[in-house]
Amino acid sequence: MLVFKNNIYDTSSPGKLVPSTDSDYNASFDPLHFIEVALDQEDEVLSFIERQPREYWIEDFLQFYPHAGRMNSLHALKELLNILMSGLNKTACWQHMNTYHFCFLYDVLVRFSFNYNHDNLQEKLSYLPELKGKDVYLGNFVNNYFFNTHFLTDPDHFNSLEKEEKSSYDCPHLFSVINGLSPTREEMALKESQDYPYTIFV
Template structure:
């Protein structure tokens, strides 16, 4: 399971069972899709995309990826993005462990989710209802979604600005009043602001195998 600012996994605590995701009413704050469905469907769609690219023309597929992933393709090639995609879906689907994400994962996920929002926004009503029935074809407020579920989008800062900043200025980047959005924040171990991958993502440095892997949390990050 992936650690976000707010827990996206819905659980019936009395019976210890995971509730079926995708039903209206699981998330009462509008307008946005239920976070679980939004992220899950996006990650599944990505796997189909990468499989198609590998089975057809990787060179042509890479040109597509530069459109779909304008930020992530700055630091990674087809192999890197494919690996990040696989790791995120596997971590998302693993119900036995929690995983924290670094800025490589978050930047990739940002691009992927934004592309999904754009597809939804330009679609006709029938297609919108097919993609996210719980939205009732209403517009998606992506900024609201990011504020509620992403700890920060600092990885979008321009490289020139970032490299001119002092360490103190960098430490203040992306800080939000999380309580305003009703977030029960995970423990600090899962949300360290000292993530060294931030500067690497902004400066378009390729991730290592270790940096593309998710970090397992030793305990439930939402339990205080």
């Protein structure tokens, strides 16, 4: 099970969720299903890129993955997808993600949400029937489930910061992600934990 800022597997448990302005949406939105459906589309996207001439890959990477695509590695994108899909449904333990995972997932969810929100009602119902055609409030989701979005920082700005200023960006592999460095196998691995990662309210 993947660890987010709030628990995607049990939204009824107390936490720090900030509701959207639509109470019906809040009651219906299923963060786990949202992520599952979005990731399910990615095999097709990556297969499409792979079928293109290799000289166009970097352009396609940046079109479909504006931030994660900077690593310029089809292998890494495929591996991140497989790792996230596996971790999402592995119930034996909790698995912590790092900046590579969150960056890739962010690009996937932004694209899926944009396409979904512009689909007709029938198409919306085929993807997220629980929302009954309502748009996805992506900003609300990111605020509730992402620890931060430091990976969106402009590379030139980030690299110009003094060491003391960078200390506030405390995220594993942030420098590598922002600067488009391809991850190693170890950097793509999830960190397993048997400990419950959320605060228990009594």
